[in-house]
Amino acid sequence: MEAVQFIKVERRSGDHVILPSLSFSIDKGARIGVYTSLERRRELQALLIGQQDQASGDVKLFGKSIHKKRPPAPEELGILFLDEGYYERLNVKDHLRFYKRIYGSAHSIQDILNTVKLAKHERVQVERLSLSHRRRLGMAKLLIQNPEIFLLEEPDQNVDMETKVWIRELLIQLQNDGKTVLVLTEHMEPAVLLSDTAYHLDEKGLSLLPSEKEEEEEGQETDTVIRIDKIPAKCEDKWLLFDPAEIDYFESDQGTSVLYCHGEHFPCGFTMAELEERLKHVGFFRCHRSYLVNLQRVREIITWSKNSYSLTLDRKEKRQIPLSKNKMADLKTHLGIK
Incomplete structure (x- = not known):
């Protein structure tokens, strides 16, 4: 089953090609990395979350078109932005309680804290967290939301080695659980390391990065x-x-x-x-x-x-x-x- 489809999607600004005519699909349960420019990354994100309509073509999640009037439902897609916004004066546990109310989640807050390894920091205000711990908090939000598609913008940028390893292991576990993972990054290394299939997207189109075979x-x-x-x-x-x-x-x-x-x-x-x-x-x-x-x-x-x-x-x-x-x-x- 196809979780994500780009069907002849194209965007230009004058003579500048932002997205070439893009036809691309991601199967449910895949773990994909896309290495591209900041401009194209943001364009893909905006299309996937329904912030803007494509100039031509169609974007679909599980066979349903996504656009401004029909953004993805919380159970369909969740996104972790590089500059994710938080309530700085709330502590970690209060954040998770807030997310749990928003998404009507049945997940145990303590289980989520243990999964993201923030149990020792549950009473710490977000403004005091390191970049690595803030990224873990962002992943906790997505775990509570529990969407079918995890859309991640530069998930391992500016984090410590322990968090890099943890993110990698978590994405593999999500894939094993049948979730679809899409990593968008400006760098080749995370596109390769955090996925099992990696692509490069430029003005000429989408190309598969070399496989081990x-x-x-x-x-x-x-x-x-x-x-x-x-x-x-x-x-x-x-x-x-x-x-x-x-x-x-x-x-x-x-x-x-x-x-x-x-x-x-x-x-x-x-x-x-x-x-x-x-x-x-x-x-x-x-x-x-x-x-x-x-x-x-x-x-x-x-x-x-x-x-x-x-x-x-x-x-x-x-x-x-x-x-x-x-x-x-x-x-x-x-x-x-x-």
């Missing part, structure tokens, strides 16, 4: 070792030459290899396959079809679930890089992990 078919590694001293990357009208040791990782974004170093990023002229071949002898590892990481920069290997992993870099911002399940054995061999 495609990674397995990418081809055999060769044993040729190529000595390389510098990696060139473009910066406006000049080329920068990077020592491999100072590079954190490379990301493939719509066919372009992007070099990340000290919090900055630059387009690189080499393909990911060429970079992998040039840099494998100095400790770079193809952890995902879209990522090549400097293992000297990796601090942690995180197991999200039985078949889902990520790498945390040894940087202040603790950037996470997806690790494909079929790459785990190779990584253990590289690192000498038994």
